[in-house]
Amino acid sequence: MLAYRHAFHAGNHADVLKHLVLTRVLRYMGEKDKPYTLIDTHAGAGGYSVEGRYAQKNAEYAGGIARIYDSPALPEPLADYVGLVRAFNPDGQLRQYPGSPAIANFVLRENDRLRAYELHPTDHRILASYLESRPNTQVSDRDGFAAIKAELPSPTRRAALLMDPPYEIKTDYAKVLTALREALERAPDTVAMVWYPQLQLLESTQLAGRLKASADAAAKKGWLHVRLTVAQADERGFGMMGSGMFVANPPYTLHDELAECLPLLVERLGQYDGANYVLEQKAV
Numbered sequence: 001m002l003a004y005r006h007a008f009h010a011g012n013h014a015d016v017l018k019h020l021v022l023t024r025v026l027r028y029m030g031e032k033d034k035p036y037t038l039i040d041t042h043a044g045a046g047g048y049s050v051e052g053r054y055a056q057k058n059a060e061y062a063g064g065i066a067r068i069y070d071s072p073a074l075p076e077p078l079a080d081y082v083g084l085v086r087a088f089n090p091d092g093q094l095r096q097y098p099g100s101p102a103i104a105n106f107v108l109r110e111n112d113r114l115r116a117y118e119l120h121p122t123d124h125r126i127l128a129s130y131l132e133s134r135p136n137t138q139v140s141d142r143d144g145f146a147a148i149k150a151e152l153p154s155p156t157r158r159a160a161l162l163m164d165p166p167y168e169i170k171t172d173y174a175k176v177l178t179a180l181r182e183a184l185e186r187a188p189d190t191v192a193m194v195w196y197p198q199l200q201l202l203e204s205t206q207l208a209g210r211l212k213a214s215a216d217a218a219a220k221k222g223w224l225h226v227r228l229t230v231a232q233a234d235e236r237g238f239g240m241m242g243s244g245m246f247v248a249n250p251p252y253t254l255h256d257e258l259a260e261c262l263p264l265l266v267e268r269l270g271q272y273d274g275a276n277y278v279l280e281q282k283a284v
């Protein structure tokens with residue numbers, strides 16, 4: 001049973017952080033002439049209406065993309081990401097939010113390969129139809145964690161990996177860790193991105209440390225970890241406080257690009273005085 005639908009959350013603070021990092025990684029990879037492969041293990045539907053019934057339920061985008069969408073003079077990396085969201089909204093009004101495959105569709109070049117995995121039948125159908133005419137693209141309805149064995153090492157040699165599971169089932173925490181280890185064993189220079197929710201839950205608080213240990217053991221070019229905390233958990237300890245992105249083999253430019261954007265994201269997306277960020281890296 002797949003209960004999770006990303007349409008409820010599209011454009012929230014977590015999507016802003018995730019898609020800012022994704023955009024920077026893809027831009028960097030596109031600087032070299034040689035094509036690369038992006039493997040999106042949990043791709044979602046591709047794009048979402050923020051005016052639709054799902055997104056309007058909790059209006060999460062109002063605490064995310066809507067807070068920076070019309071801002072002039074954003075730091076360049078953030079302006080580039082917001083520009084992609086604007087390109088998804090031809091009349092200028094924020095009506096649609098691009099998911100990771102749509103961002104990839106904007107940024108990847110024709111000869112770059114896209115491999116998108118999505119298990120939910122409805123979202124898979126929407127995604128497959130959205131990407132139908134994109135060259136060098138395959139959309140699969142199989143388990144995204146199986147993509148590691150199927151796709152790595154990739155024929156392009158250069159590969160980026162985005163793992164963005166729902167974490168509604170606790171086993172997703174162990175699965176991303178195993179998948180990162182496998183990915184780095186199979187192709188140690190894969191630029192591997194893992195998104196995770198910041199919750200008052202042991203699995204969540206331990207994940208970044210475990211990902212770092214795996215990257216320490218196998219990544220060729222170190223790692224970067226960024227976390228953006230925007231809210232407090234409720235009195236029972238429930239609720240998402242923020243989210244993190246872990247990147248193995250990050251572009252060397254990523255740390256400084258994020259450092260430029262994070263103070264503004266804390267200021268705009270923070271929902272309480274203690275909103276903050278963590279940005280750390282281990283360069284090899």
Ligand code: SAM
Nearest residue numbers: 006042043044099100118119120143144164166
């Ligand atoms: N990456 C998307 C983005 O940034 O726009 C959002 C993805 S959403 C957080 C997670 C997606 O994973 C959901 O659409 C869900 O249906 C799908 N999913 C859940 N388990 C999966 C699995 N084992 N393999 C592939 N997709 C899965």
